[in-house]
Amino acid sequence: MKTAAIRRDSRQGDDYRLEDQVGHVLRRAHQRHTAIFQDGMDELQLTPTQFAALAKISDVGDVSQNQLGRLTAMDPATIQGVIQRLEARKLIGRQPDPKDRRCTLLNLTVEGRALLADAVARARRITEATLAPLPPAERQTFLALLRKLI
């Protein structure tokens, strides 16, 4: 009797509830964010990963694909497609690395730089909208905890 009460109140109990699992909530939170992102980037037609790639290239200048992948947490196989689509839209350029013939160095085109400026402004609003359900005081707490899980 007492055991059951304790379980119901403070422990997770014997039953497995999908909606209580970190993974599931993490997945749904990520889903919600990408929906907000897609909405906020509507006119620019940028996905979260495409935006991340552009922002990083802008940060660090000439980078190889694999290096950019490490900086943005993308697989070589994943970033390959992202780069391909950005290049097709002429937002980035590619040129062979004179020092290492295996690499191709990436950089922003003029159009890429212009579009990124717009995108960053939107990204700030997207971050704000994503965190909107949390009172400002809790946002830092949440981010600090979330960062520990990386």
Place this chain on the structure above:
Amino acid sequence: MKTAAIRRDSRQGDDYRLEDQVGHVLRRAHQRHTAIFQDGMDELQLTPTQFAALAKISDVGDVSQNQLGRLTAMDPATIQGVIQRLEARKLIGRQPDPKDRRCTLLNLTVEGRALLADAVARARRITEATLAPLPPAERQTFLALLRKLI
């Protein structure tokens, strides 16, 4: 001078840092979790969504695909593929709904039930491993905050 100091210390400042954005951290945390999941479910060859579908069917019994999709936060187009793969492995069965000829009702096969029992035990360890970087006291806080973002 003073302004710059304040910005550096407590405000987000003018520069846009990708690694400070919720979306990016959320994406990476989700990535890490799926990696842990894949590792923990190695022998069973279940993906997070496949596991979620099995667990939910076990919970609620006969469900239509779309209904299951709503319960597990999956698009009709997404759950279609998940169901198809689970059926191919004979973990779930499908039969027409006598009350509504548009629907097909899903349920676990004997193999599905057996595999799920094993999977749930593993899923508990996966949740534990995902939250391992957080001291126990912070886990409830984190989950409570994360849930607000859904």
Place this chain on the structure above:
DNA sequence: GGACGATCATATGTACACGAATGAAGCGGT
């Protein structure tokens, strides 16, 4: 009871995400 809008499953196309494999190129040690 017939038309209309909603819902169900499915299909197509695009975009991440990653394992695994491949060929080209770099590099260190002998």
Place this chain on the structure above:
DNA sequence: ACCGCTTCATTCGTGTACATATGATCGTCC
């Protein structure tokens, strides 16, 4: 100079994830 190990970019295959479209069926309102 050569061999082996690593790294780079690419490719293939599988699996989410979602927009959009389609045909079948259901409910409802007139």
